[in-house]
Amino acid sequence: GNSVTQMEGPVTLSEEAFLTINCTYTATGYPSLFWYVQYPGEGLQLLLKATKADDKGSNKGFEATYRKETTSFHLEKGSVQVSDSAVYFCALSPTNSKLTFGKGITLSVRP
Amino acid sequence: DTEVTQTPKHLVMGMTNKKSLKCEQHMGHRAMYWYKQKAKKPPELMFVYSYEKLSINESVPSRFSPECPNSSLLNLHLHALQPEDSALYLCASSQPADRYGYTFGSGTRLTVV
Numbered sequence: 124g125n126s127v128t129q130m131e132g133p134v135t136l137s138e139e140a141f142l143t144i145n146c147t148y149t150a151t152g153y154p155s156l157f158w159y160v161q162y163p164g165e166g167l168q169l170l171l172k173a174t175k176a177d178d179k180g181s182n183k184g185f186e187a188t189y190r191k192e193t194t195s196f197h198l199e200k201g202s203v204q205v206s207d208s209a210v211y212f213c214a215l216s217p218t219n220s221k222l223t224f225g226k227g228i229t230l231s232v233r234p
Numbered sequence: 235d236t237e238v239t240q241t242p243k244h245l246v247m248g249m250t251n252k253k254s255l256k257c258e259q260h261m262g263h264r265a266m267y268w269y270k271q272k273a274k275k276p277p278e279l280m281f282v283y284s285y286e287k288l289s290i291n292e293s294v295p296s297r298f299s300p301e302c303p304n305s306s307l308l309n310l311h312l313h314a315l316q317p318e319d320s321a322l323y324l325c326a327s328s329q330p331a332d333r334y335g336y337t338f339g340s341g342t343r344l345t346v347v
Contacts (some may be wrong), residue, residue, distance in 0.1 A: 159338075165341070166324050166339050167277065167324065172334060208266070212276055222336060226276055229274075
């Protein structure tokens with residue numbers, strides 16, 4: 124079946140630190156891959172996406188590259204801000220099938 | 235309009251009450267979803283409507299009753315809920331079999347007392 128594995132959290136960083144959040148997946152076929160972000164007390168927002176191998180999704184300084192050879196979609200940001208504190212969910216969507224989420228990871232950024 | 239609007243934002247209800255959650259989108263999406271999210275957990279799919287017809291029910295108890303009156307609206311009718319049903323209820327929309335992601339609403343935080 125389809126599954127998404129995220130690194131264990133929580134993650135605490137100082138402002139301007141480099142961020143990597145690991146995500147690997149198992150799926151049949153060629154799924155689309157997503158990162159969603161959930162700020163405290165809010166719903167989910169689509170942060171970035173990639174629909175085929177080697178695609179790089181980017182938004183708000185965050186990037187992730189669809190690596191089919193390693194079945195990964197790691198999220199990176201060069202310099203985090205306090206406002207990036209949130210829960211981050213990696214997700215996949217196989218063709219004609221429902222969205223599958225990872226467990227999520229909480230990021231806290233200290234001033 | 236690129237939003238999914240959910241009302242109310244907060245709801246407190248007793249175990250004998252009947253209430254409804256509402257969701258509206260004007261993006262022309264023809265698939266709409268209800269998710270339940272407990273604290274510090276990922277969202278769990280409850281129902282999927284595709285072209286206004288129920289296509290997926292993830293074995294949700296009958297005290298939750300979805301309704302899709304038209305392509306822009308999605309309701310979730312609640313009756314005789316239990317305290318363990320307290321959660322954030324999220325609505326989302328997309329095109330059916332869309333590879334470009336869902337658009338989520340801000341959610342309704344439900345507390346059952």
